Amino acid sequence: MSRLSLVWSSLFRRKIRTLLTLLSVVVAFLLFGLLRSVADAFTVGVDIAGVDRLVVSPKYSIIDPLPIAHLNQIAAVSGVTAVTQAGWFGGIYQDRSKFFPKYPVDPRGYFELYPEYRIDPAQLDAFAATRIGAVAPKQLAEEFGWQIGDRIPIEADIWPKRGGDRNWEFELVGVYDAPTLEVQPVEFLFQYDYFDEARQYGTGGVGWFIVRVDDPAHSAEVARTIDALFENSPNATRTATEAEFAMQFANQVGDIGLMMTGILGAVFFTILLLTANTMAQALRERIPELAVMKTLGFTDVGVATLVLGEAMLLCLLGGMFGLCIAVALEHQIAIAIKGILPTFSISAGTLIMGALLAAGLGIAVGLVPALRARRLAIVDALRGH
Amino acid sequence: MTAIVKLEGVTRTYVRGKEEIKVLDDIDLTIERGDFVALMGPSGSGKTTLLNLVGGIDQPTSGSVEVVGERLDRLSSKALAKWRAAHIGFVFQFYNLLPVLTAERNVELPLLLTKLKRAQRKANALTALKIVGLEDRANHKPGELSGGQQQRVAIARAIVADPDLLVCDEPTGDLDRSTADEILDLLELLNREHGKTIIMVTHDPKAASHARHTLQLDKGGLVAAAPA
Ligand SMILES: Nc1ncnc2c1ncn2[C@@H]1O[C@H](COP(=O)(O)OP(=O)(O)OP(=O)(O)O)[C@@H](O)[C@H]1O
Ligand SMILES: [Mg+2]
Numbered sequence: 232m233s234r235l236s237l238v239w240s241s242l243f244r245r246k247i248r249t250l251l252t253l254l255s256v257v258v259a260f261l262l263f264g265l266l267r268s269v270a271d272a273f274t275v276g277v278d279i280a281g282v283d284r285l286v287v288s289p290k291y292s293i294i295d296p297l298p299i300a301h302l303n304q305i306a307a308v309s310g311v312t313a314v315t316q317a318g319w320f321g322g323i324y325q326d327r328s329k330f331f332p333k334y335p336v337d338p339r340g341y342f343e344l345y346p347e348y349r350i351d352p353a354q355l356d357a358f359a360a361t362r363i364g365a366v367a368p369k370q371l372a373e374e375f376g377w378q379i380g381d382r383i384p385i386e387a388d389i390w391p392k393r394g395g396d397r398n399w400e401f402e403l404v405g406v407y408d409a410p411t412l413e414v415q416p417v418e419f420l421f422q423y424d425y426f427d428e429a430r431q432y433g434t435g436g437v438g439w440f441i442v443r444v445d446d447p448a449h450s451a452e453v454a455r456t457i458d459a460l461f462e463n464s465p466n467a468t469r470t471a472t473e474a475e476f477a478m479q480f481a482n483q484v485g486d487i488g489l490m491m492t493g494i495l496g497a498v499f500f501t502i503l504l505l506t507a508n509t510m511a512q513a514l515r516e517r518i519p520e521l522a523v524m525k526t527l528g529f530t531d532v533g534v535a536t537l538v539l540g541e542a543m544l545l546c547l548l549g550g551m552f553g554l555c556i557a558v559a560l561e562h563q564i565a566i567a568i569k570g571i572l573p574t575f576s577i578s579a580g581t582l583i584m585g586a587l588l589a590a591g592l593g594i595a596v597g598l599v600p601a602l603r604a605r606r607l608a609i610v611d612a613l614r615g616h
Numbered sequence: 617m618t619a620i621v622k623l624e625g626v627t628r629t630y631v632r633g634k635e636e637i638k639v640l641d642d643i644d645l646t647i648e649r650g651d652f653v654a655l656m657g658p659s660g661s662g663k664t665t666l667l668n669l670v671g672g673i674d675q676p677t678s679g680s681v682e683v684v685g686e687r688l689d690r691l692s693s694k695a696l697a698k699w700r701a702a703h704i705g706f707v708f709q710f711y712n713l714l715p716v717l718t719a720e721r722n723v724e725l726p727l728l729l730t731k732l733k734r735a736q737r738k739a740n741a742l743t744a745l746k747i748v749g750l751e752d753r754a755n756h757k758p759g760e761l762s763g764g765q766q767q768r769v770a771i772a773r774a775i776v777a778d779p780d781l782l783v784c785d786e787p788t789g790d791l792d793r794s795t796a797d798e799i800l801d802l803l804e805l806l807n808r809e810h811g812k813t814i815i816m817v818t819h820d821p822k823a824a825s826h827a828r829h830t831l832q833l834d835k836g837g838l839v840a841a842a843p844a
Contacts (some may be wrong), residue, residue, distance in 0.1 A: 232721045232727060232737070238714040312692070523712045527726045527773075528701025530694050566834055609673040 239542040244513065252509045253267025259502040260585055263495055265564065267581045268557075270491035272574045274480060275554050283343065283447045286476040287440040290467035296436025305440055305459055310453040312445050315340030316423065320440030321385055321389040322399070324375075331371055333385065333419045334438075335426035339366075344441045347409050348416060354379075354405025358422075365401035365421040369408040377403050391431045399429075424444075437475070444462075473573055499592070505605050506596045510542050514600040521604050522612030535605035542597025543590065550589025555580055620648035620781060620813050621670055621684075626679030640759045641836040643679070649780075652807040654824035657833035661810045663817040664785055668835065670815060671704050672696045678748050684780050701729045705774030705812075707784040711766040713758040713773070720743060720754040728734045730777065731789040744772035746841065747810075748802060764795035771802060775812065784816040788823050800826040 243249050287305060289295040294320075320333040334341075338358040342348055350358075350366065358364045367377060377383065380403065387397045393553045401421050409416050427434055442554075444450045454470035461468045471479070514521075519592070521534050558577055565575045628640040631726040631809065638663045647653055655663050665768035667683050672688045673696075684703045713722045724741040732740065745751045747767040757786045758766050767787060772784055785834060788796035804826050806812045818826060832839045 232724050232728070233734070237717075237721075237725075240721075241714075244716045293780070352624075423617040482819075519712065520714055523706075523708075523714070524725070526671075526696065526700065526706050528697050528699075528729050532694075533697075610668055614671075 232539070234540075238537055238544055241291065241513075241517070241537070241542055242541045245519070248512075249545070252506055253552075254504055255505055256381065256546060256549025257553040257556070259422060259498050260589065261556050262553075262555025263500055263580060263585055263588065264554045264577055265560070266495055267584065268561075268575060268577045270485055271581065272572045273487045273579060279393055282450055282472050283396070283404075283444045285442045285444060285450060285457075285470050286471060286473050287457055287468045287470045287477055288438070288479070289440060290458070290469040291358050292541070296433060297440065297468065298437065299435050299437050301466065301468070302437075302440065305442060305457055306591075308453060308456050308460070310445050310449045310456075312521040313340070313343055313443040313608060314440055315344050316437040317341065318423075318436075319389075319433065320385075320387075320426070322385040322387055324383070324385055324520075329375075331417055331419055333421070335423040336420050338366075338420070341420060341441075342407075344443060345416075347411055348407050348408055350405055350407035352408075356602040357404040357422075361402060361404050362422060362425045363400065363402050364404040365419060366407055366423065367403060367406040367419050368416050369406045371417065371419060372403070379403055379405065390433070391428070393431045394431050396559050402438045429511065442470070453595070478574065479573065484613055498589055499588075503592065503595060504559045506592070508598070509595050510538075510545075510600050513541070514538065514603060518612050518615065520611045525573045525607070525609045526613070530603045531607075532605070535601040538604040539594070539597040539601035542600065543593035546593035546596060554561070554585045558582075618649050619646045620649040620651075620684055621645065621815070622680075623753045624671070624680045625684075626668065626676045626681060628662070628674070629677045630770060639836055640669075640676070643836075645831070645838060647813065647815065648728070649813055650811055651830075652802040652804070652805075652827045653816070653829045654821070654827035655815060655833060656821075656824055656830055661833045662836050663833050665696050667783055667785055667815060668727045669819055670702050670781075674707075677835075698729075701726060701777065703780050705771075705777070705779040705782045706723060707767070707774050707782065709786040710792075711758070711763070711770045711787040713766055713769055715758050717760065718755050718757055719769045719772075722758070722769055723776050726773060740768060740776055741772075744776040745769070747775065747806075748772045750781045753775060763791055764798060764824065766801065767791065767799055769797070775806060775810070780813060782812050782814045782816075784814065786817050786819065788820065793809065796823065815825075 261449060289296070289297055299316060302314055313339050317334045319334050320335055322333050324331070338355060342355060344434060354366065358366050365383060383401045383403055385399045385401065387399055391397050392399065409418070424497070433614070441452070444453045457470045458468050507513060521538070524534055526529070561577050568575055623643050623645040626640055626643040627638065629635045629650060630639060640844070642664065655666065657663050665674065669676055669688070672683065672691075676689055679689070685739060686699055688696065688699070712726065717725070720741050723744050724737050728735040741800075744826075745754055748771050750765060750768050750772065753761060753765060753769075756767070759805060761769065762812060777824055787803070788799050794805070800823055803814055803816065807814050814827070816823070818824055
């Protein structure tokens with residue numbers, strides 16, 4: 232038997248109680264690992280260098296539209312080899328829970344900018360030729376059982392048709408996928424021209440432009456040039472990487488970092504109370520035992536250390552499991568939220584912070600019982616038996 | 617013979633509210649090395665208090681307590697703890713084993729305070745269990761043992777670090793007659809064969825008859841010291 236195994240045995244004197252407490256610590260640290268990383272993802276600066284695809288969006292609010300007229304000006308910038316537009320349609324298919332992004336696009340332009348998207352050339356031709364044509368990601372079509380030729384009704388929530396009609400209908404003319412990508416595309420695409428003519432207001436506006444640069448080494452310069460072009464117009468732009476653009480989009484929700492900190496604060500306050508209560512209860516139950524250990528020759532500090540060790544072990548164990556589970560889930564989560572938060576990853580900094588937090592929690596929870604154990608007078612404690 | 621316990625003018629008072637209770641009043645006591653002493657007396661006469669002073673888990677209000685050549689009343693709490701680990705084995709009425717540990721680990725517990733290696737600790741714990749006749753119960757937890765068996769484990773724990781003095785507070789107080797006799801035989805064996813000095817508090821005259829000497833405590837003072 233070692234001191235560690237002694238601490239271990241004492242910790243698990245009430246197996247169920249300890250396991251339940253451990254479980255809540257695990258969950259707290261799992262949340263910590265994930266939410267902290269989400270908050271991180273919003274603050275990570277994305278390096279513009281080294282990418283050949285940029286997104287041009289409105290500088291001040293991504294809800295404002297940009298004029299389609301920007302397209303030609305951007306195309307004329309030296310170093311730009313291709314440019315196309317897209318936008319946010321919103322819209323409800325069946326009900327709000329079945330959400331997927333829907334973009335009005337230029338069929339050929341969009342697929343040219345995204346060569347990793349694979350579509351049958353005949354279907355792309357059909358998409359370009361059919362006014363109400365639409366193409367869907369293969370997975371989405373499979374999920375809803377759509378067949379080529381099906382009419383897909385979408386109810387407008389942002390963009391009604393001229394005359395106030397909210398019911399849009401698109402004809403599925405093709406499906407696409409991205410066999411080389413880990414994360415499959417999710418956007419449902421239809422013709423910008425049709426959308427722009429049919430909508431009630433906002434004609435001539437687009438959500439953002441996607442730009443291809445001839446050489447990744449030029450991307451920073453190209454971005455600067457584009458933004459300078461519109462600097463003093465009412466429609467100033469901000470040119471960034473796709474990752475940064477996605478982050479900006481998600482940040483619309485509010486100050487994510489602050490929200491995460493708030494949630495974590497509440498979680499850890501609860502865990503602190505819960506764990507402290509467990510440790511206090513465990514201490515009360517074994518006052519005579521601690522007195523016996525002192526009788527055997529364990530010093531006051533020695534006994535206090537054992538009690539503190541239990542709290543530390545519980546919190547470190549819970550912290551370790553929680554963070555390990557977070558790391559194990561990291562990949563899956565990163566894939567699942569790549570669309571909105573492409574920079575999600577659990578950093579070493581988060582893990583170190585988690586470990587320190589676990590140790591801090593252990594001390595916070597174990598200190599009072601440890602001090603009580605240290606003060607415990609043998610004779611009084613034995614008499615209480 | 618040399619004295620292993622030497623108390624001079626020992627007084628122990630407790631303050632309860634405004635009242636001061638003198639539990640031990642000017643006690644002088646000498647116990648020789650190798651003796652087996654039974655300490656008797658009515659309830660509340662101060663037997664446990666006296667035993668606690670000898671065992672170094674309590675301090676006198678005044679007077680000197682010298683045990684195994686050390687003035688306990690002059691030691692710090694930390695030094696006392698170290699001294700207890702080296703020189704004293706305790707046996708309580710209610711065994712006071714750690715319920716989460718097996719018999720073997722309970723016995724090994726005091727050895728965590730020594731410099732012994734893990735393997736040696738285990739070997740010594742098993743030897744102690746063998747002496748009390750419980751080597752086959754090494755992996756049982758206290759809850760899986762009878763009262764008599766638990767007390768044997770407690771005795772094994774008390775002797776495992778090879779102390780000079782065993783201090784036993786009503787070790788048979790919670791046991792039936794025949795189990796009590798077995799425990800008393802064991803203590804006698806430890807006294808005769810292993811040379812342990814034993815001080816045992818008991819209410820039971822039959823238990824006291826296993827000792828070499830009996831001391832009577834009444835109202836905080838020693839009233840008689842009769843040879844067995
Ligand atoms: N911590 C304490 N505070 C106040 N009084 C105490 C304390 N400890 C012991 N006493 C009192 O001291 C007296 C002697 O107690 P002690 O436990 O030594 O008696 P005892 O002879 O062992 O009795 P018993 O046979 O019942 O075990 C009792 O009156 C007890 O109430
Ligand atoms: Mg008593």
